[in-house]
Amino acid sequence: MLDKRSGSRLANLWDDAKAQGMSEPELLVYRSNTLGSDKRVTNYGGGNTSSKIWQKDPLTGQDVEVLWVKGSGGDSASIKLDGFATLYMDKLQALKGLYRGVEHEDEMVGYLPHCTFNLNPRAASIDTPLHAYVPKPFVDHMHPDAIIAIAAAKDSRALTKEIFGDAIGWLPWKRPGFELGLWLEKFCLEHPTAKGVILESHGLFSWGDTPRECYETTISVINQAIEWFERRSEGVAIFGGEVVKSLDATQRRAIAAKLMPRIRGLISEKGHKLGHFDDSAAVLEFVNSRDLRPLAALGTSCPDHFLRTKIRPLVIEFDPAKPDVDAVVARLADDVAEYRVGYQAYYDSCKHPDSPAIRDTNAVVYLMPGVGMFTFAGDKATARISGEFYVNAINVMRGASTVSSYVGLPAQEAFDIEYWLLEDLKLQRMPKPKSLAGQIALVTGGAGGIGRATASRLLREGACVVLADIDEAALANANEELAQAHGKDFVRPVLIDVTSEDQVVAGFVETAVEFGGVDILVSNAGLASSAPIEETTLALWNKNMDILSTGYFLVAREAFRLFRAQKIGGNVVFVASKNGLAASPNAAAYCTAKAAEIHLARCLALEGAEAQIRVNVVNPDAVLRGSKIWTGEWKEQRAAAYKMSTDDLEEHYRSRSMLKRSVFPEDIAEAIYFLASDMSAKSTGNIINVDAGNAQSFTR
Numbered sequence: 001m002l003d004k005r006s007g008s009r010l011a012n013l014w015d016d017a018k019a020q021g022m023s024e025p026e027l028l029v030y031r032s033n034t035l036g037s038d039k040r041v042t043n044y045g046g047g048n049t050s051s052k053i054w055q056k057d058p059l060t061g062q063d064v065e066v067l068w069v070k071g072s073g074g075d076s077a078s079i080k081l082d083g084f085a086t087l088y089m090d091k092l093q094a095l096k097g098l099y100r101g102v103e104h105e106d107e108m109v110g111y112l113p114h115c116t117f118n119l120n121p122r123a124a125s126i127d128t129p130l131h132a133y134v135p136k137p138f139v140d141h142m143h144p145d146a147i148i149a150i151a152a153a154k155d156s157r158a159l160t161k162e163i164f165g166d167a168i169g170w171l172p173w174k175r176p177g178f179e180l181g182l183w184l185e186k187f188c189l190e191h192p193t194a195k196g197v198i199l200e201s202h203g204l205f206s207w208g209d210t211p212r213e214c215y216e217t218t219i220s221v222i223n224q225a226i227e228w229f230e231r232r233s234e235g236v237a238i239f240g241g242e243v244v245k246s247l248d249a250t251q252r253r254a255i256a257a258k259l260m261p262r263i264r265g266l267i268s269e270k271g272h273k274l275g276h277f278d279d280s281a282a283v284l285e286f287v288n289s290r291d292l293r294p295l296a297a298l299g300t301s302c303p304d305h306f307l308r309t310k311i312r313p314l315v316i317e318f319d320p321a322k323p324d325v326d327a328v329v330a331r332l333a334d335d336v337a338e339y340r341v342g343y344q345a346y347y348d349s350c351k352h353p354d355s356p357a358i359r360d361t362n363a364v365v366y367l368m369p370g371v372g373m374f375t376f377a378g379d380k381a382t383a384r385i386s387g388e389f390y391v392n393a394i395n396v397m398r399g400a401s402t403v404s405s406y407v408g409l410p411a412q413e414a415f416d417i418e419y420w421l422l423e424d425l426k427l428q429r430m431p432k433p434k435s436l437a438g439q440i441a442l443v444t445g446g447a448g449g450i451g452r453a454t455a456s457r458l459l460r461e462g463a464c465v466v467l468a469d470i471d472e473a474a475l476a477n478a479n480e481e482l483a484q485a486h487g488k489d490f491v492r493p494v495l496i497d498v499t500s501e502d503q504v505v506a507g508f509v510e511t512a513v514e515f516g517g518v519d520i521l522v523s524n525a526g527l528a529s530s531a532p533i534e535e536t537t538l539a540l541w542n543k544n545m546d547i548l549s550t551g552y553f554l555v556a557r558e559a560f561r562l563f564r565a566q567k568i569g570g571n572v573v574f575v576a577s578k579n580g581l582a583a584s585p586n587a588a589a590y591c592t593a594k595a596a597e598i599h600l601a602r603c604l605a606l607e608g609a610e611a612q613i614r615v616n617v618v619n620p621d622a623v624l625r626g627s628k629i630w631t632g633e634w635k636e637q638r639a640a641a642y643k644m645s646t647d648d649l650e651e652h653y654r655s656r657s658m659l660k661r662s663v664f665p666e667d668i669a670e671a672i673y674f675l676a677s678d679m680s681a682k683s684t685g686n687i688i689n690v691d692a693g694n695a696q697s698f699t700r
């Protein structure tokens with residue numbers, strides 16, 4: 001087996017009961033989802049599936065053969081009917097007459113939209129001719145680690161023959177496109193009994209006369225490879241054997257928390273990056289091995305892999321037996337700079353006159369012996385997926401180097417894919433990033449009314465958000481709701497009490513490990529209390545001071561430390577209160593603590609400015625809806641103070657305001673977003689009152 005940790009053979013998940021009654025297109029969706037459900041069959045977004053289906057032509061009413069093939073983008077595991085492009089087979093066949101030869105193959109992509117059946121808007125992918133010209137009704141093209149390990153071995157052709165005999169053929173490396181489609185067709189015509197073909201340095205094509213046969217062939221070919229690897233790797237020292245030992249899990253995370261913000265700072269000059277940490281057994285086996293450096297230097301092989309990971313990772317030199325993290329930190333800028341020089345050299349030596357301009361020169365994957373792997377990208381999902389792809393690459397290297405020698409893709413071939421004009425057009429078509437894309441925000445009191453609304457606002461703008469709160473049940477609930485609305489990659493909960501120094505430090509460690517650092521702190525955790533001064537106990541006084549004053553100090557201090565490690569500025573927004581500016585009867589402890597918050601913000605604005613750290617304040621007033629503060633004693637005390645029922649309070653505050661309007665959590669969130677974003681890039685030390693107008697709290 002390639003990786004003994006990944007479980008045994010693939011199960012045959014085809015279920016006739018489920019498949020019964022499905023239309024041909026539905027069967028294609030079912031086959032694709034079933035294949036994609038196991039990452040050992042294909043990596044995220046990798047590979048594609050197709051069916052050739054006879055359908056009525058909407059124009060002529062005649063039966064025509066239509067190629068249904070996974071469209072550009074998307075993932076087999078989750079693809080639905082609308083993820084498939086549909087093209088007339090006769091028109092696709094006719095394209096052969098227009099083909100001017102391999103040096104012109106890219107122009108054939110422009111003809112694909114002309115073959116569209118039924119005005120389907122889904123763009124056909126570059127792999128379309130590969131499916132069209134295989135003369136079989138059902139075709140799978142998967143990227144299984146076990147097969148790519150064979151495809152990336154030095155003697156891949158001989159290994160294919162040894163494992164599969166004549167059942168599975170072999171074709172040398174060829175970039176996907178029209179020419180490869182013709183090669184596949186030729187292969188099938190010359191080998192009518194073959195069930196599939198391995199494409200060197202790439203993946204597997206397999207086919208069948210029914211959807212089920214096609215699926216089962218794919219699964220059994222992969223299982224055959226897994227079984228063969230299992231036998232052949234018996235007793236072999238994987239990656240040349242272990243030369244260093246892993247640190248324990250807590251140490252690994254502590255080191256990740258220290259290094260990730262620093263790496264992020266060094267590589268975020270053209271847009272902030274998000275990080276992902278992986279210290280799984282598969283990664284540790286590789287980074288602790290004797291062959292780490294030579295194998296990493298060879299680069300990844302499958303084109304899908306390195307499009308996300310870049311051809312090579314950056315290996316951080318570190319000896320876990322004598323862990324000197326400060327030395328690593330001191331060297332980091334040089335390591336990053338050296339990688340960039342290497343990448344520039346790769347670009348310069350491989351570029352063509354019409355190549356797209358060089359893109360980001362920084363590494364995506366960072367490998368550290370004893371610790372694990374960090375990956376960075378413009379958004380969290382891509383950072384995570386890049387990490388998953390590198391794990392695929394590790395699996396491939398494990399397999400190939402165990403039974404033979406691993407060969408990476410030649411630099412020129414890699415470059416021609418990375419800077420392929422067609423790929424570049426795809427990148428250019430990507431939607432513009434949202435205003436807070438790449439930003440990481442930590443929101444204290446994130447499970448409360450204003451905190452949750454703020455998190456939601458920042459998430460909508462593309463930020464990743466850590467919800468920090470002391471209320472475990474409310475935190476879980478907020479996390480679930482926001483992850484559902486905005487995607488799991490974007491939200492993390494951390495259970496902390498902002499009055500505990502240790503817990504605050506731990507919360508920022510979590511943030512750094514989960515996302516790579518922090519850009520925005522929204523300090524918002526709070527409470528409200530009411531009592532005349534004679535009845536204000538020391539405990540009540542201290543509680544207000546602890547949460548609102550000391551708590552704000554602790555989280556701000558930790559954020560500052562992280563900002564200074566990253567060296568890419570930072571942004572702090574304190575949620576204080578109208579009561580921090582305007583004295584209120586019977587709330588001395590609360591008002592004083594809120595006033596301390598506001599002054600703390602001003603002091604920090606002064607200290608942070610030279611490092612581009614901005615600190616501003618939002619003062620809400622009377623935000624009743626959604627707020628937990630307004631469900632308890634405070635509500636009753638306020639109602640009693642104004643001699644009215646609690647039900648009348650909202651109306652009381654509305655009519656008391658100058659603008660005669662109620663204030664909602666979303667209104668506070670909007671002001672926080674403004675201060676947290678570049679829209680307010682030139683404001684620091686400021687206060688925005690969001691209270692529907694209250695002359696007492698006018699700032700002066």
Ligand code: NAD
Binds near residue numbers: 496497551619623626
């Ligand atoms: P809320 O009670 O709904 O939310 C506050 C959150 O802070 C809660 O989820 C709570 O669990 C959390 N929290 C409390 N103590 C904590 C601690 N020690 N550590 C971590 N988390 C803790 O209240 P809200 O209305 O959303 O208030 C948010 C902020 O706005 C507070 O600072 C509050 O003082 C301020 N504010 C609110 C109003 C208003 O009318 N709602 C007015 C002015 C100021």
